[in-house]
Amino acid sequence: xxxxxxxxxxxxxxxxxxxxxxxxxxxxxxxxxxxxxxxxxxxxxxxxxxxxxxxxxxxxxxxxxxxxxxxxxxxxxxxxxxxxxxxxxxxxxxxxxxxxxxxxxxxxxxxxxxxxxxxxxxxxxxxxxxxxxxxxxxxxxxxxxxxxxxxxxxxxxxxxxxxxxxxxxxxxxxxxxxxxxxxxxxxxxxxxxxxxxxxxxxxxxxxxxxxxxxxxxxxxxxxxxxxxxxxxxxxxxxxxxxxxxxxxxxxxxxxxxxxxxxxxx
Amino acid sequence: xxxxxxxxxxxxxxxxxxxxxxxxxxxxxxxxxxxxxxxxxxxxxxxxxxxxxxxxxxxxxxxxxxxxxxxxxxxxxxxxxxxxxxxxxxxxxxxxxxxxxxxxxxxxxxxxxxxxxxxxxxxxxxxxxxxxxxxxxxxxxxxxxxxxxxxxxxxxxxxxxxxxxxxxxxxxxxxxxxxxxxxxxxxxxxxxxxxxxxxxxxxxxxxxxxxxxxxxxxxxxxxxxxxxxxxxxxxxxxxxxxxxxxxxxxxxxxxxxxxxxxxxxxxxxxxxxxxxxxxxxxxxxxxxxx
Numbered sequence: 134x135x136x137x138x139x140x141x142x143x144x145x146x147x148x149x150x151x152x153x154x155x156x157x158x159x160x161x162x163x164x165x166x167x168x169x170x171x172x173x174x175x176x177x178x179x180x181x182x183x184x185x186x187x188x189x190x191x192x193x194x195x196x197x198x199x200x201x202x203x204x205x206x207x208x209x210x211x212x213x214x215x216x217x218x219x220x221x222x223x224x225x226x227x228x229x230x231x232x233x234x235x236x237x238x239x240x241x242x243x244x245x246x247x248x249x250x251x252x253x254x255x256x257x258x259x260x261x262x263x264x265x266x267x268x269x270x271x272x273x274x275x276x277x278x279x280x281x282x283x284x285x286x287x288x289x290x291x292x293x294x295x296x297x298x299x300x301x302x303x304x305x306x307x308x309x310x311x312x313x314x315x316x317x318x319x320x321x322x323x324x325x326x327x328x329x330x331x332x333x334x335x336x337x338x339x340x341x342x343x344x345x346x347x348x349x350x351x352x353x354x355x356x357x358x359x360x361x362x363x364x365x366x367x368x369x370x371x372x373x374x375x376x377x378x379x380x381x382x383x384x385x386x387x388x389x390x391x392x393x394x395x396x397x398x
Numbered sequence: 399x400x401x402x403x404x405x406x407x408x409x410x411x412x413x414x415x416x417x418x419x420x421x422x423x424x425x426x427x428x429x430x431x432x433x434x435x436x437x438x439x440x441x442x443x444x445x446x447x448x449x450x451x452x453x454x455x456x457x458x459x460x461x462x463x464x465x466x467x468x469x470x471x472x473x474x475x476x477x478x479x480x481x482x483x484x485x486x487x488x489x490x491x492x493x494x495x496x497x498x499x500x501x502x503x504x505x506x507x508x509x510x511x512x513x514x515x516x517x518x519x520x521x522x523x524x525x526x527x528x529x530x531x532x533x534x535x536x537x538x539x540x541x542x543x544x545x546x547x548x549x550x551x552x553x554x555x556x557x558x559x560x561x562x563x564x565x566x567x568x569x570x571x572x573x574x575x576x577x578x579x580x581x582x583x584x585x586x587x588x589x590x591x592x593x594x595x596x597x598x599x600x601x602x603x604x605x606x607x608x609x610x611x612x613x614x615x616x617x618x619x620x621x622x623x624x625x626x627x628x629x630x631x632x633x634x635x636x637x638x639x640x641x642x643x644x645x646x647x648x649x650x651x652x653x654x655x656x657x658x659x660x661x662x663x664x665x666x667x668x669x670x671x672x673x674x675x676x677x678x679x680x681x682x683x684x685x686x687x688x
Contacts, residue, residue, distance in 0.1 A: 157681060191684045194519050198678045212678075219521045220421050229515035232437065232507075239440045246433035247520040249419035249426060256416055273444075289516070294416040326415075 233275025
């Protein structure tokens with residue numbers, strides 16, 4: 134079994150982001166974002182297109198270097214020492230594909246070896262059972278339906294039983310039934326692993342169901358950071374979808390002051 | 399007041415974990431390199447047309463130059479003396495071109511498959527990515543060149559391996575050059591996206607006129623000759639001509655090629671590292687393949 138984190142590692146938050154800023158030429162994508170994630174918490178990163186979600190997640194993965202500030206995962210600065218912790222995390226996104234000519238089994242084996250999963254054949258068999266991939270293992274990934282591919286992507290993301298799971302639109306383009314099934318599996322995994330999950334999604338019902346905490350971004354800044362229920366209540370809305378629309382349409386003009394007042398409670 | 403988000407779902411349960419191998423050290427590196435090589439081996443195995451395509455162009459080149467040599471051998475005494483010069487040249491050239499393409503294509507496969515994000519996000523280190531591309535380029539080179547060299551022997555009675563030990567020196571220098579050029583082309587794609595893909599396709603061929611594959615360096619105008627000598631393959635092909643025409647192994651040429659290769663490989667590595675960092679600053683890794 135993998136070594137359990139020692140006291141030091143338990144004391145270090147899985148994710149700690151401080152004054153994070155990313156500027157692409159003249160465009161400010163992320164503008165002074167600060168937050169940290171406690172172990173075992175599912176956090177949704179919300180915002181409209183261009184709000185800075187993908188850039189924030191990319192900096193957490195170390196794929197993008199911040200202009201200033203820092204993104205730390207398990208204490209490691211992801212700009213300079215990401216390889217210390219990459220084996221403890223994983224991600225799933227419909228925007229990163231898996232090689233299509235290889236069979237599902239071959240793909241999972243390659244990733245299991247990259248992550249150094251011991252007894253990887255057993256692990257793949259276990260995931261195949263859980264995610265109903267048994268009959269698909271020897272089929273080329275490219276021949277699968279969208280729903281089947283999502284299950285394979287999920288299996289890839291769970292191969293190393295990550296302590297930190299980054300999910301970018303995990304149920305995009307799935308039918309409601311498959312999406313619901315995927316959410317259930319994510320809930321099961323979070324429960325079983327005690328994993329920290331950071332989820333970027335446009336599906337507000339999904340966020341309400343999965344997330345313990347919501348961080349809303351607007352033009353690269355955090356405009357709200359609390360539980361979904363608290364957020365809905367503070368905005369006086371019926372659900373997160375309505376809150377999202379309020380923020381996106383700026384019908385709550387002074388969101389930062391609302392947040393500041395909330396922080397000062 | 400800070401919110402305790404953990405409280406919302408109660409106590410975090412005991413953790414499921416999966417045993418992982420050690421992540422540092424040569425064994426871990428070898429495992430990750432092996433994983434990526436395995437991925438390309440699966441890919442190669444899964445597509446017959448892909449393997450045939452790798453053999454096709456070297457074979458066409460070799461046949462064209464082989465028949466030209468047969469024709470010239472009947473009409474000129476020089477070509478008769480220099481039997482095997484063209485076929486030898488084309489085979490050595492293809493070692494360089496196929497190895498560079500094998501390196502660059504293995505990388506482009508990841509970009510086309512939109513798999514680069516997964517790889518970059520995995521524990522695979524950039525230097526391990528390069529090492530795996532080198533191994534894949536050697537595998538692809540073998541797939542392409544062993545059948546072509548065999549056909550050259552059967553059709554033109556040209557045995558590449560009759561060059562003996564000098565062949566090892568030629569081979570080593572040519573593949574070293576191909577990896578340096580492969581590093582530059584893959585770095586360019588990492589930084590500038592698929593718009594830079596043509597660099598990978600054209601790089602070796604742009605070098606061909608200056609590398610003097612089929613003619614001596616003295617054929618070039620005087621002002622081009624220093625540029626030709628700055629390319630390691632030029633030293634190799636001059637060495638081939640010295641061996642075939644005069645039966646002389648020019649160790650000095652091989653050593654100068656090796657020195658140039660060491661310089662270019664170091665520069666290629668530095669440039670690759672710079673471009674990958676630059677891609678992380680510019681955010682192009684995230685959009686790769688789109």
